[in-house]
Amino acid sequence: LKLTFTPTKLLGEERHGLVVVIVDVTEQEKLERQRKDFVANVSHELRTPLTTIKSYLEALDDGVVEEPELARRFLSVTQQEAERMTRLITDLLQLTRLDAKKSKFVKQQIETKELITDAYQRFFYQCKQHHIMFSLYTAKEIDFIYGDRDKLNQVLDNLISNAIKYTPDGGSIALIADLRWDGLIEIGIADTGIGIPQKDLGRIFERFYRVDKARSRSLGGTGLGLSIAREIIHAHHGEIEMDSVYQKGTLVSFTLPPSNRR
Numbered sequence: 001l002k003l004t005f006t007p008t009k010l011l012g013e014e015r016h017g018l019v020v021v022i023v024d025v026t027e028q029e030k031l032e033r034q035r036k037d038f039v040a041n042v043s044h045e046l047r048t049p050l051t052t053i054k055s056y057l058e059a060l061d062d063g064v065v066e067e068p069e070l071a072r073r074f075l076s077v078t079q080q081e082a083e084r085m086t087r088l089i090t091d092l093l094q095l096t097r098l099d100a101k102k103s104k105f106v107k108q109q110i111e112t113k114e115l116i117t118d119a120y121q122r123f124f125y126q127c128k129q130h131h132i133m134f135s136l137y138t139a140k141e142i143d144f145i146y147g148d149r150d151k152l153n154q155v156l157d158n159l160i161s162n163a164i165k166y167t168p169d170g171g172s173i174a175l176i177a178d179l180r181w182d183g184l185i186e187i188g189i190a191d192t193g194i195g196i197p198q199k200d201l202g203r204i205f206e207r208f209y210r211v212d213k214a215r216s217r218s219l220g221g222t223g224l225g226l227s228i229a230r231e232i233i234h235a236h237h238g239e240i241e242m243d244s245v246y247q248k249g250t251l252v253s254f255t256l257p258p259s260n261r262r
């Protein structure tokens with residue numbers, strides 16, 4: 001809390017008074033802290049792959065280049081790290097555009113069933129490769145959604161690929177579309193994966209927040225997927241939530257207004 005005392009003249013009379021301005025600076029300070037943390041996180045996230053790239057290139061320069069097998073492996077790591085940096089920058093640019101409300105949303109009527117069946121088909125083979133049982137459920141009567149197809153596909157892709165990333169082989173994933181009691185359309189992705197500890201759940205949508213940084217990185221994650229998903233859902237006037245039981249599984253679900261409510 002910040003108090004500002006300003007001596008003042010009242011009504012042009014030579015009467016001296018005091019104006020007390022009470023400003024709640026906790027919110028401002030919180031925003032400032034978040035901004036600083038964000039810059040520090042971005043720098044760190046970019047420096048980590050760069051350090052790896054640099055050390056592998058140095059090793060190649062120091063003679064590894066003469067050993068074709070090892071050299072190929074080192075080049076492949078370098079390439080993967082460069083790709084991760086590209087993904088990170090793409091995600092950052094998208095978040096910046098979403099924050100500045102500069103992201104274009106081309107909204108149209110979308111058939112819910114078609115939207116989620118397409119998403120199911122995009123990931124069907126990846127699940128099969130991981131021996132994950134992937135199922136699809138849609139309520140019989142389900143309205144159209146009014147939204148941006150590409151952006152909603154991106155949300156679905158982020159959430160389904162997270163479910164695959166954090167579910168060990170042999171687990172199950174379900175994609176569900178249902179009509180909620182209040183007329184909103186609810187889409188959920190449930191998995192039987194590693195889950196999220198209760199203490200982390202409240203912060204999981206924060207930028208760069210991960211339960212296990214090393215694990216997320218080794219799986220190619222940027223730590224921004226859920227933040228982007230949340231921004232996109234909010235731009236559709238929906239809500240997104242995560243529920244989880246550690247070491248049992250996770251359910252992430254979001255709501256969207258049906259097209260007649262736009």
Ligand code: ADP
Nearest residue numbers: 162163166210211216221222223224225226250
């Ligand atoms: P990342 O690129 O690290 O996956 P996200 O923003 O998509 O970034 O997710 C943030 C963190 O939330 C992840 O690092 C992981 O710890 C956790 N998480 C997300 N989805 C799941 C899930 N389905 N099961 C378990 N943990 C998850």
